[in-house]
Amino acid sequence: MMETPLTIVQMIERAEKYYPTKEIISRTASGIHRFSYKQLGERTRSLASALTKLGVQKGDRVGTFAWNHHRHLEAYFAIPSIGAVLHTINIRLAPEHIIYIINHSEDKILLIDEDLLPLIEAVKDELKTVESFIVMSDQKNHMENPDSGLFPLYSYEKLVEEGDASFQFEADIDEYDPAGMCYTSATTGKPKGVVYSHRGIVLHSFTQGLADTAGICEADTVMPVVPMFHVNAWGLPFSATWFGATQVLPGPGPTPKIIAGLIENHQVTLSAGVPTIWIGLLNELEKGNYQMDSLRAILCGGSSAPKGIIRAFETTYNIPFIHAYGMTETTPLVTLAKLKSEHRSLPYEEQLEIRATQGLVVPGIEVKAINDQGEVKPDGKEMGELLIRGPWIADEYYKDERSKEAFRDGWLYTGDVVTMDGEGYIRIVDRTKDLIKSGGEWISSVDLENALMAHEGIFEAAVVAAPHPKWQERPVACVVLKEGKTVSKEELIEFLRPQFAKWWLPDDVLFVNEIPKTSVGKFLKAALREKAAEALAAQKQE
Helix, strand or coil: CCCCCCCCHHHHHHHHHHCCCCEEEEEECCEEEEEEHHHHHHHHHHHHHHHHHCCCCCCCEEEEECCECHHHHHHHHHCHHHCCEEEECCCCCCHHHHHHHHHHHCEEEEEEEHHHHHHHHCCHHHCCCCCEEEEECCCCCCCCCCCCCCCCEEEHHHHHHHCCCCCCCCCCCCCCCEEEEEECCCCCCCCCEEEEEHHHHHHHHHHHCCCCCCCCCCCCEEEECCCCCCHHHHCHHHHHHHHCCEEEECECCCCHHHHHHHHHHHCCCEEEECHHHHHHHHHHHHHCCCCCCCCCEEEECCCCCCHHHHHHHHHHCCCCEEEEEECHHHCCEEEEECCCHHHCCCCHHHHHHHHCCCEEECCCCEEEEEECCEECCCCCCCCEEEEEECCCCCCCCCCCCCHHHHEECCEEEEEEEEEECCCCCEEEEEECCCCEEECCEEECHHHHHHHHCCCCCEEEEEEEEEEECCCEEEEEEEEEECCCCCCCHHHHHHHHHHHCCHHHCCCEEEECCCCCECCCCCECCHHHHHHHHHHHHHHHHC
């Protein structure tokens, strides 16, 4: 067999060669921009040549601080294709975490969206390794801008204009060389860095094209709503480019209205995001008359999607909804919930039970679940922590002692508590830190949340543990009502009663204006636990 290295270079070169006229549709602050893959290739090569002139060498880290748009896509390929490392920085992190990850990764250059410049300007004096700043804007007048505290500050468009559109990418790249890195959005402690190799990204992209996974192909129009700073937008920019799909990049601050409009106007066939994105889109679809019939599927990951959301998309709007699971450490795709052929004759509600799981492990990945007694039984009931290994799974955190806890004996210990059934379907019960232990028995906050969000009056729901003197912990539900809806605590408890054992039912229901969320849209339960504890304490005093 030929030992041909698997590198990101071959992805952009294939798109240039075989799909030169296919489009990238990019929304920026000034409007919609259209580029062909031929133009994208030329701009990517020009950027690559400019970065080398600024001193970027093989192995250097180049940070991006940006929304989803064509310039960010060009950086996705230009940086790894010169042997450097693409470091996508979460724009929603707290300033102290932004400082930490830029310094910890030792970024040499930062590419920054114009509207995000103030966030970097505010911390510039704390950045120890950054030598140059590049502003990504539709304008070309930012070269060494005296109005900015960042210096030297270059114009992205000026650099691309003056770059070499025929620049040859680095030929001496080993497939095991680092190509990208991303930091986890830590709710406690400092973020943890994960490095992705060329080989891992290429193999992960292969998997996204399989019919039994995302099935991405040239005929698709792919729109990642998941940010490009969040696990490389789940790898979609890489796979969509490699397979020659049309891409729609939603740009800064995409609202449900903007998302719906882009899907309708550009005939998007596949989109991806976290449950909070799709909850927002459902509400928008109820308000407006949008044409969504181009969508062949929505990919949902980041946290569990309630059955009510899946049912609403499919029965009301005829949009297939695909549940997936992954982590920053897994590049990220690990499992995907699709029916087997023998399930297609089942009633819809039985199919929904299967498709609301995290699904089956994708080809190339191995998983198991363990508890104190060993590997769990595949009975759909026994719980254990999910362990993962495979060719695109990280084997350590970047320069971080916490690697010892998470990576052991060739396995990634995820911290996710799951069950597995006899057919291999995995269901996440909870994070280990979010499981509620009441009277020695475990209660799944995820199951309670999903059930609550199936109620027609509930917009969002999060269930957390509150300390209890007798039972150790008890569940408390925090819910956000839909606009114009009125629901009582008693009504919600009665709604849950037929679905759960009595001791699973929440001790209280708190009605809140919003559920706090992490920088990537997951529920931030730490912020709710104090409210829950206060509510139970107040009950005892009454």
